[in-house]
Amino acid sequence: MTPRRRKRLTMIVVLVVGIGTAAAIAISALQENMLYFIAPSDVQAQPLPADRNFRLGGLVEAGSIERDADSLHVQFVVTDGVHQVPVTYAGILPDLFREGQGVIAQGRLDESGVFHAREVLARHDETYMPPEVAAALERSGAPHGVVE
Amino acid sequence: MIAELGQVFLSLALILSLVLATVPLYGAHQNKPELMRMAHTLVIGHFVFALAAYLALTAAFLNHDFTVAYVATNSNLLLPWFYRVSAVWGGHEGSLLLWILMLAGWMVLVSVFSKNLPRAFVARVLSVMGMIAVGFLLFTLLTSNPFDRLLPGPLDGQDLNPLLQDPGMIFHPPLLYMGYVGFAVAFGFAIAGLLGGRVESQWVKWSRPWTLMAWAFLTVGIALGSWWAYYELGWGGWWFWDPVENASFIPWLIGTALIHSQAVTEKRGAFPAWTVLLAIAAFSMSLLGTFLVRSGVLTSVHAFANDPERGMFILGFMVVVTGGALLLYALRAPRIMTGKGFDFMSKETMLLLNNVFFAVSAAMVLLGTLYPLVIDLMGWGQISVGPPYFGAMFILLMTPVVMLMPLGPFSRWGQDNLWRVMFPMLATLAGALLAALVIVAWLDAWSWRAVTGWMGGLWLIAGSAHFLFDRHRSSRFGVPRHQLGMALAHAGVGVFVIGVAMVESATYERDVRLEPGQTVEVAGLAFTLDEVVSVKGPNWIAEEARFSVRRDGALIEKMTPQKRRYHQSGQTMTQVALRPGLFQDLYVAMGEQMDEQTNAWSMRIHIKPFIRWIWGGALMLAIGATLAASDKRYRLARKQQAAAVDVNAAPSRP
Numbered sequence: 031m032t033p034r035r036r037k038r039l040t041m042i043v044v045l046v047v048g049i050g051t052a053a054a055i056a057i058s059a060l061q062e063n064m065l066y067f068i069a070p071s072d073v074q075a076q077p078l079p080a081d082r083n084f085r086l087g088g089l090v091e092a093g094s095i096e097r098d099a100d101s102l103h104v105q106f107v108v109t110d111g112v113h114q115v116p117v118t119y120a121g122i123l124p125d126l127f128r129e130g131q132g133v134i135a136q137g138r139l140d141e142s143g144v145f146h147a148r149e150v151l152a153r154h155d156e157t158y159m160p161p162e163v164a165a166a167l168e169r170s171g172a173p174h175g176v177v178e
Numbered sequence: 179m180i181a182e183l184g185q186v187f188l189s190l191a192l193i194l195s196l197v198l199a200t201v202p203l204y205g206a207h208q209n210k211p212e213l214m215r216m217a218h219t220l221v222i223g224h225f226v227f228a229l230a231a232y233l234a235l236t237a238a239f240l241n242h243d244f245t246v247a248y249v250a251t252n253s254n255l256l257l258p259w260f261y262r263v264s265a266v267w268g269g270h271e272g273s274l275l276l277w278i279l280m281l282a283g284w285m286v287l288v289s290v291f292s293k294n295l296p297r298a299f300v301a302r303v304l305s306v307m308g309m310i311a312v313g314f315l316l317f318t319l320l321t322s323n324p325f326d327r328l329l330p331g332p333l334d335g336q337d338l339n340p341l342l343q344d345p346g347m348i349f350h351p352p353l354l355y356m357g358y359v360g361f362a363v364a365f366g367f368a369i370a371g372l373l374g375g376r377v378e379s380q381w382v383k384w385s386r387p388w389t390l391m392a393w394a395f396l397t398v399g400i401a402l403g404s405w406w407a408y409y410e411l412g413w414g415g416w417w418f419w420d421p422v423e424n425a426s427f428i429p430w431l432i433g434t435a436l437i438h439s440q441a442v443t444e445k446r447g448a449f450p451a452w453t454v455l456l457a458i459a460a461f462s463m464s465l466l467g468t469f470l471v472r473s474g475v476l477t478s479v480h481a482f483a484n485d486p487e488r489g490m491f492i493l494g495f496m497v498v499v500t501g502g503a504l505l506l507y508a509l510r511a512p513r514i515m516t517g518k519g520f521d522f523m524s525k526e527t528m529l530l531l532n533n534v535f536f537a538v539s540a541a542m543v544l545l546g547t548l549y550p551l552v553i554d555l556m557g558w559g560q561i562s563v564g565p566p567y568f569g570a571m572f573i574l575l576m577t578p579v580v581m582l583m584p585l586g587p588f589s590r591w592g593q594d595n596l597w598r599v600m601f602p603m604l605a606t607l608a609g610a611l612l613a614a615l616v617i618v619a620w621l622d623a624w625s626w627r628a629v630t631g632w633m634g635g636l637w638l639i640a641g642s643a644h645f646l647f648d649r650h651r652s653s654r655f656g657v658p659r660h661q662l663g664m665a666l667a668h669a670g671v672g673v674f675v676i677g678v679a680m681v682e683s684a685t686y687e688r689d690v691r692l693e694p695g696q697t698v699e700v701a702g703l704a705f706t707l708d709e710v711v712s713v714k715g716p717n718w719i720a721e722e723a724r725f726s727v728r729r730d731g732a733l734i735e736k737m738t739p740q741k742r743r744y745h746q747s748g749q750t751m752t753q754v755a756l757r758p759g760l761f762q763d764l765y766v767a768m769g770e771q772m773d774e775q776t777n778a779w780s781m782r783i784h785i786k787p788f789i790r791w792i793w794g795g796a797l798m799l800a801i802g803a804t805l806a807a808s809d810k811r812y813r814l815a816r817k818q819q820a821a822a823v824d825v826n827a828a829p830s831r832p
Binding site for chain 2: 034037040041045048049052055056059060062063064065066067083085097099100101102120121122123125126
């Protein structure tokens with residue numbers, strides 16, 4: 031092997047190892063930060079690990095919003111028309127958070143079945159429904175129908 | 179009437195672009211100067227018609243012509259004139275028209291500024307760009323015609339999305355598109371180089387200023403988008419790793435790799451094939467970005483459009499463009515593998531490392547963006563990838579970049595010695611690290627992120643200053659612009675790093691419930707809610723909270739955030755109150771009314787340290803790139819090389 035070839039080979043080995051490591055790290059980081067989307071029916075159907083974050087999506091059930099009198103704590107129920115999941119959240123809700131409208135809450139489910147949201151997202155205009163929510167409503171055959 | 183005229187103009191532009199895509203290319207192949215010369219005229223004509231079509235749509239907006247469907251959905255009688263002008267690109271159809279106009283504009287510039295280049299080469303570049311124009315014009319006319327009529331027209335339009343009724347949104351899309359479309363120039367040069375069969379350092383040299391300018395526009399466009407999201411969305415963040423943001427960031431990352439690999443290929447002739455590949459990738463990613471944003475495949479704040487037909491068209495177009503380019507590359511690249519060798523420790527290696535890190539970063543962002551789509555497509559469930567993935571990967575990949583960046587400019591081509599490069603820098607490095615500790619102590623912002631951020635940032639700034647000082651001392655004619663630009667851009671990265679580190683580590687955030695008369699203390703500042711009143715704007719009404727901000731009892735600012743309701747669409751919008759500052763921003767946004775009787779509201783009060791540095795750094799990057807692009811070495815060299823090439827150009831073609 032000529033010195034030049036050896037140099038090239040070293041470089042290629044370094045590159046392959048480097049890119050391999052980066053890919054491995056990327057994939058494990060991806061696995062860790064993957065958020066599964068769940069609908070209220072999924073919560074009912076199978077036990078979900080309490081130490082993982084999820085994105086829970088559905089409609090905000092009419093009449094279910096309860097606010098605390100002197101803090102930003104709020105409780106509401108997310109439904110897909112068949113099953114319900116109670117959600118608690120402390121913070122400012124998005125502008126388009128309304129009863130009967132699509133919502134996605136990100137957070138954890140505790141043992142008693144209450145979903146503790148860290149973040150709440152609503153649709154961002156009057157005509158848009160998060161596609162996951164629309165799909166979940168369709169799956170459960172929601173009586174509300176899908177708002178398109 | 180004006181809409182039909184616009185339609186005619188667009189069709190004429192399509193015809194001209196079809197001719198442009200074929201005739202000059204054929205002329206270059208057959209070595210027929212009269213056919214090649216047509217390119218210039220065609221490019222001008224194409225631009226004139228694209229501009230006319232664009233003006234026709236603008237006129238429809240200004241005249242409130244609601245019989246044009248696009249105007250009816252994106253404007254209304256109450257919309258002020260400047261938003262009517264910018265509403266032209268507020269939706270899908272019009273933004274495509276803007277894209278077409280910009281492509282036409284870039285083509286004119288290429289044609290005008292390439293008078294000194296070999297005629298066959300310019301003809302090929304313009305033909306390739308003409309093909310891209312054909313694709314976009316067809317796309318617009320077939321799937322997204324902005325001139326479609328809506329008869330009978332409504333009395334009043336719906337409204338421009340309130341999120342877009344904002345000065346930041348006037349400039350964000352045009353700048354972003356200038357960048358995206360600008361990569362079409364680099365793409366055109368690369369393909370023309372491949373077609374000509376002589377991909378050497380010359381075409382790289384010619385395309386460098388264009389790539390730099392495109393990259394500068396893209397940088398400003400992305401920064402403007404970030405700034406807009408910061409004050410308009412009301413969440414106080416500056417980057418969300420939203421798929422649409424990623425869609426513009428991937429081409430940027432590849433563009434960054436491209437401008438660095440071009441430097442190597444131009445100066446040393448090393449890895450030319452890789453440079454061609456990057457040029458193809460940068461433009462392909464711009465197309466992918468368009469596909470992701472416009473097809474509605476993403477769950478995202480930005481995905482206004484939702485139309486599979488459009489998505490399929492762009493996807494097909496992308497397959498043709500990228501596939502064709504890669505095929506050509508596969509056929510021609512073996513011929514151009516004429517890189518010069520270089521040592522393990524050399525400037526080439528430094529720039530290669532830049533390329534590795536930026537290309538891997540781009541792949542990583544692409545992976546995180548597309549992975550959920552693939553999973554969904556396979557029916558394995560719906561997932562999303564959280565921002566921590568991107569954040570962690572970026573810190574990992576960019577740390578070595580920050581550490582090595584100041585050393586790159588000092589290293590020599592071909593062969594060097596790490597110690598020779600490092601030794602003179604030791605004092606600078608020590609100074610930067612020490613200064614970082616002093617500043618963090620003074621700010622009392624102790625945290626790993628703040629300390630490492632300041633260290634990295636100051637190392638970059640000090641390294642750039644050291645470089646400039648060195649060059650200034652050793653050259654008699656002053657520092658050339660391309661080096662000045664590079665140093666400024668690298669220092670800009672430092673400023674950016676400091677901004678990010680401070681915002682991410684030392685932001686104060688308080689979400690509170692406030693009644694009029696109540697006060698909340700945040701980081702030594704007292705925010706008093708004086709009253710909440712109703713106010714009126716041209717096309718909205720709002721609740722306005724009036725805050726007095728005091729430090730030690732002394733009034734320093736009155737802040738008035740609003741919660742707006744737009745008449746036409748009924749949409750609610752949060753209008754943030756900001757007090758910008760070089761070292762910290764005060765940020766107040768209204769949440770929602772909690773209690774009608776006491777008029778209590780939820781309020782979001784943030785103090786964002788050094789956030790302006792994020793955009794300031796980006797601006798330095800863009801100014802640096804512009805300075806480098808304007809260096810006279812490109813212009814001088816062009817004349818010399820063009821003369822040299824013309825002499826031996828003719829015999830090289832059968």
